[in-house]
Amino acid sequence: RLEVATRLRGDAIDQLVVHYQPVVRLDTGAVEGVEALVRWQHPERGLLPPDSFLSVAEETGQVIPITRWLLRETTRKAAEWAAQGLPLRMSVNVSARHFSAETLVRDVRVALRDSGLPPDQLVLELTETSVAEDPTRAEDQLTVLRSFGVRVAIDDFGTGWSSLAQLFSLPIGTLKIDRSLLNAAERAVAGETGAVLTAIVELTRTLGIRSVAEGVETPEHLRMVREAGCDLAQGWLLGQPMPAEEIPRFVRSVQ
Ligand code: G
Ligand code: G
Ligand code: MN
Numbered sequence: 001r002l003e004v005a006t007r008l009r010g011d012a013i014d015q016l017v018v019h020y021q022p023v024v025r026l027d028t029g030a031v032e033g034v035e036a037l038v039r040w041q042h043p044e045r046g047l048l049p050p051d052s053f054l055s056v057a058e059e060t061g062q063v064i065p066i067t068r069w070l071l072r073e074t075t076r077k078a079a080e081w082a083a084q085g086l087p088l089r090m091s092v093n094v095s096a097r098h099f100s101a102e103t104l105v106r107d108v109r110v111a112l113r114d115s116g117l118p119p120d121q122l123v124l125e126l127t128e129t130s131v132a133e134d135p136t137r138a139e140d141q142l143t144v145l146r147s148f149g150v151r152v153a154i155d156d157f158g159t160g161w162s163s164l165a166q167l168f169s170l171p172i173g174t175l176k177i178d179r180s181l182l183n184a185a186e187r188a189v190a191g192e193t194g195a196v197l198t199a200i201v202e203l204t205r206t207l208g209i210r211s212v213a214e215g216v217e218t219p220e221h222l223r224m225v226r227e228a229g230c231d232l233a234q235g236w237l238l239g240q241p242m243p244a245e246e247i248p249r250f251v252r253s254v255q
């Protein structure tokens with residue numbers, strides 16, 4: 001991890017690359033979709049992780065053109081895979097800054113129109129904190145996005161301090177349980193983590209929301225999230241983030 005956040009020059013968007021991490025169904029083991037994760041192929045410093053440049057990009061507002069580009073790139077890629085007989089749901093992280101901007105709705109609409117991707121194949125991932133900032137506005141934005149048929153997931157669930165009542169009154173389809181919960185399993189009594197997971201999954205079932213367990217790194221993690229009844233899972237054990245070219249082979253190898 002870099003000590004100092006790096007500024008992405010305005011003309012460097014074409015140095016961004018997208019890696020895709022499989023999202024796996026726990027009932028069948030099939031890959032249901034992928035999460036797009038951006039990296040910066042820096043000319044001197046190699047491949048940089050998103051946290052080394054996105055925080056600065058968030059402050060400067062540059063995260064908006066970055067995500068606009070990413071929406072186009074990822075919807076095009078998903079449409080291309082679908083045309084090859086590999087329909088994969090595409091998850092894209094949307095920053096708080098972009099979520100509260102007028103332009104998000106248009107950026108999503110344009111990406112869907114130009115790619116021809118069916119809207120229900122696109123999932124926008126929003127953090128608890130970005131919807132908690134302005135709940136009324138969040139509800140309006142989400143209602144418009146939902147009216148296109150786009151899906152919405154709450155990311156990093158369990159790391160924020162949002163009001164649960166407020167959070168679950170929003171039109172969300174999926175809850176992604178933050179990997180810190182599984183990390184904690186190594187330190188705490190594993191039974192406690194299992195109980196928390198089970199409670200979260202029961203809550204999502206009651207609300208008709210799907211659950212994704214993040215950070216599945218070990219067979220023990222996998223056993224816990226299966227036992228708790230999570231619908232989907234993501235993590236190093238199930239598939240690392242990888243370049244687009246590797247996805248078709250990976251998906252077919254686990255089917
Ligand atoms: O890929 P990685 O583990 O390094 O991602 C680190 C963080 O960066 C994660 O919290 C992830 O949600 C975020 N991230 C990755 N790609 C994107 C992106 O394209 N846009 C935004 N806003 N965040 C991203
Ligand atoms: O915040 P978000 O959920 O979007 O973060 C995704 C990030 O988590 C990516 O940076 C990805 O590289 C990372 N990641 C994916 N799987 C695992 C895992 O099993 N363990 C850990 N520690 N990180 C993971
Ligand atoms: Mn995410």
Ligand code: NA
Binds near residue numbers: 156
């Ligand atoms: Na997350």
